[in-house]
Amino acid sequence: MTPPGTPPGLIVSAPASGTGKTTVTLGLLAAFRAQGLCVQPFKSGPDYIDPAFHAAAAGRASFNMDTWAMTPPLLAAQMQVAMGADLIIAEGSMGLFDGVARPGESGTGASADLAALTGWPVVLVLDVSGQAQTAAAVAKGLALFRDGVTVAGVILNKVASPRHEALVRVGMEAAGLRVLGALPRKAEISLPERHLGLVQAEELPRLQAIMAEAGAFVAAHCDLAAIRAAAAVSQMPSQPSPAIPAPGERIALARDSAFSFVYPHLLADWRAQGATILPFSPLADQVPDPSATVCWLPGGYPELHGPRLAAAAAFRKGLQVFAETRPVHGECGGYMALGQGVVAADGTRHQMVGLLGLETSFAKRRMHLGYRMSRPHQPLPGLTGARALRGHEFHYATIVAQPDAPLADVRDANGEPVPETGSFRNMPGGGRVTGTFFHLIAPAQAQTETTP
Structure with missing residues (x-):
């Protein structure tokens, strides 16, 4: 009832x-x-x-x-x-x-x-x-x-x-x-x-x-x-729903006008599980809280803030040190920021963090839009037991280079493969850097319609 x-x-x-x-x-x-x-x-x-x-x-x-x-x-x-x-x-x-x-x-x-x-x-x-x-x-x-x-x-x-x-x-x-x-x-x-x-x-x-x-x-x-x-x-009955797993106990969350796209239900579920969210601003050249157990970079508009991100040397170095021993994940804009560089619409290249080999460009806009079903080859932080994830992709970036190993098999809502597989790197100190172009909504329960 x-x-x-x-x-x-x-x-x-x-x-x-x-x-x-x-x-x-x-x-x-x-x-x-x-x-x-x-x-x-x-x-x-x-x-x-x-x-x-x-x-x-x-x-x-x-x-x-x-x-x-x-x-x-x-x-x-x-x-x-x-x-x-x-x-x-x-x-x-x-x-x-x-x-x-x-x-x-x-x-x-x-x-x-x-x-x-x-x-x-x-x-x-x-x-x-x-x-x-x-x-x-x-x-x-x-x-x-x-x-x-x-x-x-x-x-x-x-x-x-x-x-x-x-x-x-x-x-x-x-x-x-x-x-x-x-x-x-x-x-x-x-x-x-x-x-x-x-x-x-x-x-x-x-x-x-x-x-x-x-x-x-x-x-x-x-x-x-x-x-x-x-x-x-509403006549929808109230039913128990498992919380979406938090990526860690203490989450350093990039949060400013360059990284603002995170679903409220994710934050609510993470907090409900006892996770502490520790916001920081890359645009203000801040670093992840050293007490954090994981760092999450949401989507947003890094391409519109390229000069400030390129100048944020403390943020870049701090995230590199963090990633040596702890997991770091980026979604869409956050994924691009983890790469080597972003080329803005006017053709200007801006240096990014460099934890992944990804290079993206907005010089020639091409829309990528739609639902995504992802089957990770490597688990995202906190989602070790998830066989498949449902999400959504919406951006105008073109991949110029993606030399790292693909993170997942990613398909659209019709089951067709998409080339934006995400990527990952294992770090020498035991950390792992992962990134996806899709924004996570929830782990998949029904999985048959997009099975490869």
Whole structure:
């Protein structure tokens, strides 16, 4: 049974990316928070950037819910962070039914899978620019496409005029769909784009002002009472879920604007097992805490901070000394930082730590995106017993050189091999340096669909 005190929830989704889901989600979070409600945000799918904005709008950390990588017990465990909140708002990814072709632990990664599992109704955000009554046909198709997925209503986005809104509402009424809000065009609260999508939340100097503007905008044009009333308590049963093993007892965690992509559920699980997390900043030329038993470098944007990292001699030397006797692991940006060098988009090469032979370049951008199933040849710190790991890869780097031994057999969600295998080195003093381009989400339980 669902534990008492679990708040009702909603999923904000859409027919496609780029319709305004994030802006609407942030506006709802900020608007309900301004009313004095405690709102717990979630993000469907593997994403680091949107949850940082969610946290700024809601005032509490946003957690990921990923049906391809997470088992039902792990998804249910994620919801425990919402205990004591008044409302859950989860932001979907891509279009409502968009996922991979072959299911993983709980589904294909589609927002609809999460809606079906949790029972949370869906609020559709529709970009109605360039159409009127036809928008209702799209919305009705989404509402009827899959049993077990309930569409509570629609929020119209980019409405051109009162006449335009009236025409769209006529179509929605005929389709039997409730209009929960109608947002006129307003570019001022659009969030700027960057090479991995949205900029990171901490990089916006007007972040809180933007959140307040989004909240006021949504409150002025949406029926907040109706939206809250449409939420439903999840019917997912609470099940025991094994914690994701901590990489060590005392974890030196690189943490600054160059290394900020780490899933909150990993940190929560590590802490729940009694691990102590010891943050340090490579950009500030800090070294891992000497009392740490392992060092973990998350993903981020080392290529945008190349000059500072290249100048951080104390960090570089300190990590080299640390790695002689203890495990060091890097994910994506952290992996690149462990290599010999990174070539920035303008062709400038920046020296990195040099613990691995990896050389990467952003001079010619090529997107690498998708779920990953990894079967390590050498264990990652703390994951000695894991036969396979589920994760996600998203970057624009090109491998120029990778002379070290491959770390794992890595495959995409269809079971096809990918060349980004990660790599490792055993150090003379007994330490081991490992790195992957994929970000770990959880150890795999169901493993048959991508077996080589």
